[in-house]
Amino acid sequence: MKTKTEEEEHKECAKMILPIRDALEILNGRWKLPIIMSLTFGNKRFKQISKEVQGITDRMLSKELKDLEINKLITRTVFDSFPPTVEYAITPHGKSLNKLLGELRDWGTMHRKKIIENY
Numbered sequence: 001m002k003t004k005t006e007e008e009e010h011k012e013c014a015k016m017i018l019p020i021r022d023a024l025e026i027l028n029g030r031w032k033l034p035i036i037m038s039l040t041f042g043n044k045r046f047k048q049i050s051k052e053v054q055g056i057t058d059r060m061l062s063k064e065l066k067d068l069e070i071n072k073l074i075t076r077t078v079f080d081s082f083p084p085t086v087e088y089a090i091t092p093h094g095k096s097l098n099k100l101l102g103e104l105r106d107w108g109t110m111h112r113k114k115i116i117e118n119y
Contacts, residue, residue: 026071031056031064037101039074039090
């Protein structure tokens with residue numbers, strides 16, 4: 001049986017880390033995942049998202065929405081009305097995060113219980 005050399009293991013590890021770094025670069029920060037989670041419950045206007053994602057400032061929400069739109073995780077639709085109405089929606093690419101969001105929610109719930117039981 002052939003064992004892996006240290007260099008082969010290093011290359012394999014680097015290959016596994018790269019997509020994780022890519023994902024973390026897109027989803028970094030405190031607000032992007034909660035915004036995406038909010039939009040999984042349906043299309044929303046800016047103020048609706050702001051109310052659901054408690055603690056986020058309007059300036060930060062605006063920045064995060066732009067980043068998510070650039071990365072094709074959400075869409076921004078401007079309706080021809082007076083005053084203009086803007087609605088945000090999750091894209092199919094954004095919906096591909098549903099399994100990850102569920103796993104993070106489950107892990108966060110388990111972690112919270114574990115930490116609380118130690119106090």
